[in-house]
Amino acid sequence: MSTVMIELEKVTKIYGQxxxxxxxxxxVSLQIKKGEIFGIxxxxxxxxxxxxxxxxxLEEPQAGTIRLAGQxxxxxxxxxxxxxxxxxxxxxxxxxxxxxxxxxxxxxxxxEISGVKPKEREERVRSLLDLVGLADKINAYPSELSGGQxxxxxIARALASNPEVLLCDEATSALDPDTTKSILRLLQDVNRRxxxxxxxxxxxxxxxxxxCDTVAVIDDGRIVEQGSVVELFARPRSAAxxxxxxxxxxxxxxxxxxxxxxxxGPRQQHGKTVRISFIGGMAGQPIISSVIRRFQVDxxxxxxxxxxxxxxxxxxxxxEITGDEANVAxxxxxxxxxxxxxxxxxxxxxxx
Amino acid sequence: xxxxxxxxxxxxxxxxxxxxxxxxxxGIPLGILLVITGPRHIKPLPVIHRSLSVVINVGRxxxxxxxxxxxxxxxxxxxxxxxxxxxxxxPLTVSAIPFMARVVETALLEVDWxxxxxxxxxxxxxxxxxxxxxxxxAIPGLVLGVTMVAVxxxxxxxxxxxxxxxGLGDLAIRYGYQRFRGDIMLxxxxxxxxxxxxxxxxxGWLASRLNHR
Ligand SMILES: Nc1ncnc2c1ncn2[C@@H]1O[C@H](COP(=O)(O)OP(=O)(O)OP(=O)(O)O)[C@@H](O)[C@H]1O
Ligand SMILES: [Mg+2]
Numbered sequence: 001m002s003t004v005m006i007e008l009e010k011v012t013k014i015y016g017q018x019x020x021x022x023x024x025x026x027x028v029s030l031q032i033k034k035g036e037i038f039g040i041x042x043x044x045x046x047x048x049x050x051x052x053x054x055x056x057x058l059e060e061p062q063a064g065t066i067r068l069a070g071q072x073x074x075x076x077x078x079x080x081x082x083x084x085x086x087x088x089x090x091x092x093x094x095x096x097x098x099x100x101x102x103x104x105x106x107x108x109x110x111x112e113i114s115g116v117k118p119k120e121r122e123e124r125v126r127s128l129l130d131l132v133g134l135a136d137k138i139n140a141y142p143s144e145l146s147g148g149q150x151x152x153x154x155i156a157r158a159l160a161s162n163p164e165v166l167l168c169d170e171a172t173s174a175l176d177p178d179t180t181k182s183i184l185r186l187l188q189d190v191n192r193r194x195x196x197x198x199x200x201x202x203x204x205x206x207x208x209x210x211x212c213d214t215v216a217v218i219d220d221g222r223i224v225e226q227g228s229v230v231e232l233f234a235r236p237r238s239a240a241x242x243x244x245x246x247x248x249x250x251x252x253x254x255x256x257x258x259x260x261x262x263x264x265g266p267r268q269q270h271g272k273t274v275r276i277s278f279i280g281g282m283a284g285q286p287i288i289s290s291v292i293r294r295f296q297v298d299x300x301x302x303x304x305x306x307x308x309x310x311x312x313x314x315x316x317x318x319x320e321i322t323g324d325e326a327n328v329a330x331x332x333x334x335x336x337x338x339x340x341x342x343x344x345x346x347x348x349x350x351x352x
Numbered sequence: 353x354x355x356x357x358x359x360x361x362x363x364x365x366x367x368x369x370x371x372x373x374x375x376x377x378x379g380i381p382l383g384i385l386l387v388i389t390g391p392r393h394i395k396p397l398p399v400i401h402r403s404l405s406v407v408i409n410v411g412r413x414x415x416x417x418x419x420x421x422x423x424x425x426x427x428x429x430x431x432x433x434x435x436x437x438x439x440x441x442x443p444l445t446v447s448a449i450p451f452m453a454r455v456v457e458t459a460l461l462e463v464d465w466x467x468x469x470x471x472x473x474x475x476x477x478x479x480x481x482x483x484x485x486x487x488x489x490a491i492p493g494l495v496l497g498v499t500m501v502a503v504x505x506x507x508x509x510x511x512x513x514x515x516x517x518x519g520l521g522d523l524a525i526r527y528g529y530q531r532f533r534g535d536i537m538l539x540x541x542x543x544x545x546x547x548x549x550x551x552x553x554x555x556g557w558l559a560s561r562l563n564h565r
Pocket of ligand 1: 015016022023024042043044045046047048049050051203
């Protein structure tokens with residue numbers, strides 16, 4: 001079974017004192033499994049950076065323990081802490097490359113500080129630059145690179161010391177949507193290739209949706225929800241999660257359709273307007289036509305939306321089902337039985 | 353006359369050169385220590401940081417001409433004389449050290465904190481951060497800072513000349529002023545201006561050559 005890679009237990013971090021006291025993390029507990037891509041999403045100031053920075057002890061929590069591969073990070077000091085940090089890669093929103101060093105020497109930096117021989121260093125740097133697709137920029141300075149290229153150098157540098165964990169602090173927030181996608185794909189690639197555990201924090205649900213397996217929602221220093229990404233999208237429980245979801249999945253009924261629904265209502269005696277939500281394999285099946293055939297009802301599609309969460313189709317459909325009362329009821333029951341989530345928005349006749 | 357001017361120029365270059373090297377030798381480590389011991393830097397040591405800052409401020413606030421006289425006994429003890437170019441090097445160095453330390457401080461504080469943190473996250477030690485991050489990243493700023501110290505050393509060396517230190521300042525006072533040799537005065541001033549100009553241009557050129565930001 002999957003083993004736990006990173007474990008946070010009741011971690012509390014407070015900045016300042018008196019009126020300036022800010023509780024950045026309150027009793028945060030998390031378990032991150034080996035080899036997964038774990039996303040942490042929250043609004044600005046929610047405590048995301050603080051949380052990820054506690055994992056390599058760039059911030060020191062006042063209470064709680066953090067274990068990485070069974071080793072307690074929280075009480076490490078000096079040499080031991082530096083040795084532990086070498087097993088944790090980190091990439092940043094603003095890349096944080098050394099402007100005085102070429103791409104080659106930036107990627108070589110972690111190898112240099114851990115005393116790897118020059119010859120070995122060179123081989124390793126070359127293979128890393130091949131991996132991130134920047135072999136031709138080996139002698140460029142960071143100022144000569146685009147944001148996406150800089151982040152690729154950041155990733156190569158973070159991977160240089162063969163870490164078990166990669167921490168990503170808003171790694172794509174400074175990039176345009178296309179570049180964000182390509183960086184996320186690279187992260188997914190290294191996750192699969194090396195079985196690397198990735199922790200990434202973001203305020204963009206798109207990022208979570210694109211590559212994360214598990215997600216935690218942080219709000220005002222507290223984890224308000226955590227679970228698989230699919231689960232979160234299907235059944236968001238916290239208000240914070242629903243707020244993030246809105247922008248990504250168009251679960252809202254578009255205003256034009258809402259207007260039409262209230263103005264006209266279903267046109268026939270026995271009809272219902274239903275929202276059908278589905279997740280997973282349903283997208284490929286001829287559900288609607290089969291219902292029409294089998295129950296002799298009419299189905300009028302008002303609105304449809306299809307999206308993907310980590311290659312899993314996810315969407316909703318707003319339809320008007322009209323016909324004989326009993327048939328409409330049977331049609332609805334059949335759809336529910338197929339595992340679809342049904343929500344009656346308007347209709348005449350008994351609710352099912 | 354030309355031989356005198358050449359000789360004085362060599363003396364000035366010698367005084368400024370030696371004082372610059374010595375003050376860099378002491379001032380750069382002091383500046384680094386000042387920065388890294390600061391609050392929220394890589395090695396916070398409040399007591400050391402504050403005492404160092406006070407000492408540097410005292411050194412910076414003493415007018416050079418007063419320092420020159422005040423440390424005569426120290427100069428004598430150290431180099432056996434308080435006059436001539438060798439005697440002038442001591443006060444020049446002493447006054448340039450705190451200046452150099454501040455200039456280094458300014459340059460090092462310019463280094464992007466994110467880069468320092470990235471090095472910490474990679475497991476770099478304090479010493480590695482100093483030698484592989486702080487100094488290389490601050491190089492253009494350091495070059496400009498050292499240039500600034502060199503320029504002010506030239507003007508201080510002229511002052512040291514006034515109290516028997518030799519060099520262009522000495523020549524200007526003794527001939528140009530006391531013996532009403534306007535031509536010598538003019539030429540020494542021109543040489544000083546040319547020196548400052550060339551140091552400044554060279555420093556600026558070097559700093560931009562080394563800047564990859
Ligand atoms: N060094 C610090 N000193 C004082 N307060 C801090 C410090 N760092 C963070 N905070 C406070 O802690 C809280 C959490 O900050 P944090 O940077 O973790 O948020 P975040 O979720 O990463 O936000 P963002 O999306 O804007 O980066 C905020 O209220 C912030 O003001
Ligand atoms: Mg942040």
